[in-house]
Amino acid sequence: MSRQPAALHGTSALEDLRGQASALDAADPLAAHRERFVLPDGVVYLDGNSLGALPAAVPEALADAAHRQWGQGLIGSWNEHGWWRAPLRVGDTIGHLLGAAPGQTVTGDSTSVHLFNSLTAAARLRPARRLLLTDPGHFPTDMYIADSVARLLDLEVLRVAVDDLPRCLAARGHEVAVAGYSPVDYRTGELHDMAAVTRAVQEAGALMLWDLCHAAGALPVRLDDLGVDLAVGCGYKFLSGGPGAPAFLYVARRHQDAFDQPLTGWNGHADPFALSGAYIPARGVERARIGTPPILSLLALEAALTAFEGVGMEQVRAKSLSLTGFFMDCADTLLDGLGFTVVTPRQAHRRGSQVALRHAEAYPLVRALAARGVIGDMRAPDLLRFGVNALYVSHHDVLTAVRQLREALIREEHRDPRHRQRAAVT
Ligand SMILES: Cc1ncc(COP(=O)(O)O)c(C=O)c1O
Known part of the structure; x- marks a missing residue:
């Protein structure tokens, strides 16, 4: 009809x-x-919440990374062109957009991997508590990973809508290890009150983990001001870092010494090139590194972030x-x-x-x-x-x-x- x-x-x-x-x-x-x-002529692009448009600085940066840094510099570029420090350098640049002081944000891997690491590390920071809270309307990867972490650590997951959090926390707040939520609903675009949710979760003695995929580069999130514990997010939406761009993880400074992630890759070791058989985590947020980072993607993301300069x-x-x-x-x-x-x-x-x-x-x-x-x-x-x-x-x-x-x-x-x-x- x-x-x-x-x-x-x-x-x-x-x-x-x-x-x-x-x-x-x-x-x-x-x-x-x-x-x-x-942007292509004649196209109106309203999908930057899924894949950001190409920043003009990226093609040149990628060509430089390939031809000069990799092609000419070869393996020496790990030192000469700062490849080794790139996850932390780019992390600080993203952290700046998130209201995070330097030394708390690392880039590399995917949002899903960071979610797994940070949810597990959060549960380990609250060993006496057996509950993980997450949103029934959360992006599926967040729910799947919470379920998997719960199975691994023998925890219980409760899917509680943001509006029902106060009631849930009043009843079972003392059991909650970590609450993992997104400030922006990926379907409806609804924005939750990050300050109020963070406060309520922390007043119950639990840790607050935000998934900032739909907030990073889109709105001010003030991680340090709000006293957020942990945050993750992708690089390919509003940060425009390109398809499959590395994601980021924020670990508030006060948690870093005790942050015990399950994926203990050699890049997070205190002395990676000692090649020792025993894992000793690096100091600071560097311990949240895992394996060899995707340098070409990291350099593309770094160039993309220059679009925010002066903004x-x-x-x-x-x-x-x-x-x-x-x-x-x-x-x-x-x-x-x-x-x-x-x-x-x-x-x-x-x-x-x-x-x-x-x-x-x-x-x-x-x-x-x-x-x-x-x-x-x-x-x-x-x-x-x-x-x-x-x-x-x-x-x-x-x-x-x-x-x-x-x-x-x-x-x-x-x-x-x-x-x-x-x-x-x-
Ligand atoms: C809130 C949220 N978390 C996570 C993801 C995706 O995770 P990953 O980057 O690991 O694919 C998305 C993708 O749209 C998302 O919207």
Whole structure:
């Protein structure tokens, strides 16, 4: 059954949105930062919450890493070009964006690996406590790894929604070793109150582990100020470090001496080149290293992070909120009556850096939209997600995206069989 599209009230509503987009973009202090990214002509890219766009500094850095550092420097580059220290150097650069003083963040490996290491180490820091808390709506890898850690250490996992945490902590807080949550719901974009959750968990005597995949590079997280215990996150979303970019792990300084991770690889040894048979962990966050890091990816990530130079996270946040707020205004006007529901909270302090729309035809609509040059993604079963990276997305991009979505739906392009066939990655 084809829908009757809601009529736009003359062209004035659209003209009004165009005028707003122009005014907001003209006043945008980050507008020029788009030049720091390479984006294909004619494409509106709203999937930086999944894979960030290519920062312009990366290809040259990769070419240098391959031709000069690896090609010419060969193995000497571990010393000459600072490869050995790269996990800590890049860690500090990311830490700066997260409100973490130097010496608490390390990069390398994947978010999943860091989750395993940090959840296990957290449980070992609270040996008398047998409960791990995690979110029933958490990204699957977080839930799978919590379950696996619990099986290994004979612990119990409780999946408790953020809103139910106070009740759970009141009843069983004394049993909780660690609570692992994400400040931003990866599907709806809802932002939780990191300060309140951290406080509640720590008041129960447990450790707070945040998964910052959807927060790092998107909003200020103030890890040191909030007294967070542990945090992990990926390098490939808002940090734009490239596909499979190394992830990061933050270990608050006060926990480092006792941080006992299960993957005791030689890079985390106090004296790796002594090649001793006994594992003695390095001092500081260096002990959170594991094996040989992916240097080419680390150098790509390091170059990507230069896109943040001279930019404050408060500035990023202000623009991100403007973009998501404008997206919802456009949706209210242009998608009215077309079967969409905005599921991202309207209140600014309750949303991250994406807008999610619910629609029964989410998948074919995302595909039809991509065919029109607007890239978002879909999360099963029925959410269309649109991430905004304040460094390269404009208000005009947002308006274009919503207009194209309206057109794709009205023209029933989502009914095209090509758009209904599921690809491996949605
Ligand atoms: C909250 C969260 N954690 C973890 C991951 C992925 O983990 P990994 O980088 O190990 O694939 C994602 C991926 O989207 C995520 O959204």
